[in-house]
Every structure is written in C-alpha cells, then in structure tokens.
Amino acid sequence: MSHDFDATRLSLLLNDLRLPAIKQIWSSFAERSDTEGWPAARLLMALAEHEIAERDRRRVERHLREARLLPGKTLENFDFDAVPMVSRAHVSALCAGDGWLRNGANLILLGPPGGGKSHLSSAIGLSLLETGWKVLFARTTDLVQRLQVARRELALESAINRLHRFDLLILDDFAYVSKNQAETSVLFELISARYENRSLLITANQPFGDWNKVFPDPAMTLAAVDRLVHHSTILELNVESYRRRTALERKQQGKGRPATMATPKNVSVPPRPEDPQ
Incomplete structure (x- = not known):
C-alpha cells in the first residue's frame, strides 16, 4: 500500500513539474537501478537524459509538421x-x-x-x-x-x-x-x-x-x-532537367522493344524512381 501511495504521489509531482517522459519510464529505470546497484546520481542522470531526449524528439516532430517540407526529399537522396x-x-x-x-x-x-x-x-x-x-x-x-x-x-x-x-x-x-x-x-x-x-x-x-x-x-x-x-x-543549378533527362533515358532504353511487354508471373515491377522537384 505504501508503494502504491508513493507511486501515485510521484506521478502527481511529475505532472506538476511537467516531466511526462520521466513519468512514463521511472519505474523501469528504478527497477534496473535496484537490480544493478546504481548510485542515486546515476539514476537521476539517466532519467534527466531520457526526459531531454524525449523533449527534443517531440520538438522535432512538432516543427516538422509545421514546416510543410516536401516528403522524402533529403540530402542523402539528392543527386x-x-x-x-x-x-x-x-x-x-x-x-x-x-x-x-x-x-x-x-x-x-x-x-x-x-x-x-x-x-x-x-x-x-x-x-x-x-x-x-x-x-x-x-x-x-x-x-x-x-x-x-x-x-x-x-x-x-x-x-x-x-x-x-x-x-x-x-x-x-x-x-x-x-x-x-x-x-x-x-x-x-x-x-x-x-x-x-x-x-x-x-x-x-x-x-x-x-x-x-x-x-x-x-x-x-x-x-x-x-x-x-x-x-x-x-x-x-544550371543543369538539364532531371525529369526530361530521365524521360529520354527511358525512351532510349525502350527503343527497339515491342510496344507492350507481358510481365512474367511472380515477378514484381519495380516502381519508377521519384523525380526531384
């Protein structure tokens, strides 16, 4: 009963302090701390780091929704x-x-x-x-x-x-x-x-x-x-249009082939690569 009361009280305190990530994770961290014999300072540090990481993640998600960026456009897939x-x-x-x-x-x-x-x-x-x-x-x-x-x-x-x-x-x-x-x-x-x-x-x-x-x-x-x-x-960026270049390449690759080609069974057709804006 004492444990239940303490847990409830702690949950209320974490609400008041606006620490939702710690509220969600503190019990599993405390259990691990008891099992592995963490010093109190290490437990406190782990909880604080988790809260900061979750705040950063939520902030990026919120800003990403507001930003209205083009989906799927990253530096990694830019040519x-x-x-x-x-x-x-x-x-x-x-x-x-x-x-x-x-x-x-x-x-x-x-x-x-x-x-x-x-x-x-x-x-x-x-x-x-x-x-x-x-x-x-x-x-x-x-x-x-x-x-x-x-x-x-x-x-x-x-x-x-x-x-x-x-x-x-x-x-x-x-x-x-x-x-x-x-x-x-x-x-x-x-x-x-x-x-x-x-x-x-x-x-x-x-x-x-x-x-x-x-x-x-x-x-x-x-x-x-x-x-x-x-x-x-x-x-x-004084280059030829990527979209035009890709279309010409497809046309050249298809030169000399039949107008229509049957797709063999059990073979999936890969999707066309997405054109950059």
Whole structure:
C-alpha cells in the first residue's frame, strides 16, 4: 500500500513539474537501478537524459509538421553528381546554419526547371530543422495569396509578423508569381520585413535580370533584388532537367522493344524512381 501511495504521489509531482517522459519510464529505470546497484546520481542522470531526449524528439516532430517540407526529399537522396557546380561540402556547411541564419542572411537557388532546386531547398530545410531551427516551406504563389487575404482583412502586418517565428522561410518557385500589383506588393513587403532580420531561401527559374517579369515596377525590382542579394549565398543549378533527362533515358532504353511487354508471373515491377522537384 505504501508503494502504491508513493507511486501515485510521484506521478502527481511529475505532472506538476511537467516531466511526462520521466513519468512514463521511472519505474523501469528504478527497477534496473535496484537490480544493478546504481548510485542515486546515476539514476537521476539517466532519467534527466531520457526526459531531454524525449523533449527534443517531440520538438522535432512538432516543427516538422509545421514546416510543410516536401516528403522524402533529403540530402542523402539528392543527386549531387547531377549538379557538379554545387558542392556537397558547401551545402553541408550551410546546413549547420549558425552563421547565416543568426545574421538573417539568405540563400538563393537559381536554375532551369527540373534541376533539383525544390528538392535541395527542402532537404536543407530538413537538416536545419533537425538541428533546432524553425523552418517553413511554401510555394510562393500560395503564400502570396494568403498574404493578400490578410491585407484585405487589414491584418497583413500581423500575418508577416507571425512568419517571423520561422528562422528560415523557403519560397519555392519565386518567379512564378503573377506580374500583378497586389501580389507583388505583398511579396515586396515580406522581403523588406525579413531583410537583415530573418532568413529567406528562394528557388527561381529565372536569373535576376528577368525578375522584371515578377515586379511590375523597375524600381521595385531593383529594391527587391538588392535586399535579397545583399547578404546571400547564391547557388546556380544550371543543369538539364532531371525529369526530361530521365524521360529520354527511358525512351532510349525502350527503343527497339515491342510496344507492350507481358510481365512474367511472380515477378514484381519495380516502381519508377521519384523525380526531384
């Protein structure tokens, strides 16, 4: 009875102290401690380490849900051989994040469609998230539309301020925004608000010289590029589209074969490899 009472009391105390992981595991740790003759300090250390590890795991899971990163896109499955102008070591250094994110610097990925920019940006975001940074991945057009709604509701400043809780905001397909005064003005306000404050990672198909297709006013184009480039690292992925290259390879491999081929029994057809964004 005394043991039951003590266990109940301890459970209540751990609730009050907000130590849910220790609450779940303390009895098995205590049993092992009794069996192996641990000193009290070792038991306390083991419980504390377990609580910290569980908090880190829950934090990463929560941040990962918020981040909306592209599923399955990691540095491990990114084909660095297909983009020889991008150094794996350089990208790994960027994934540490300490220098550029703390200073509100930017990262810009330029290159034609299908070169892996979206994959790489999401993979960098995932690596940074796993080391404790808060990240949000968004299609630029989708985010701009949400900001436009906020402006109509007289809540644009609040909406932009809420985005400040993310250390890194990834704007994918930046140059696909319509050349529309309402859209580009909210985008410019977002860029200005994060300048030297919070970091942006931008992927774009067009070089800077073609960004007048995004911003209708030349002065706004110059100001936006100036703010983005001032403290930035620029990676150019000037390679042939991965999707186009894969399609051509499939076509060449199938040359001379019958139009249709029966699949032998008991033999499964391997799935097509997932194309990077």
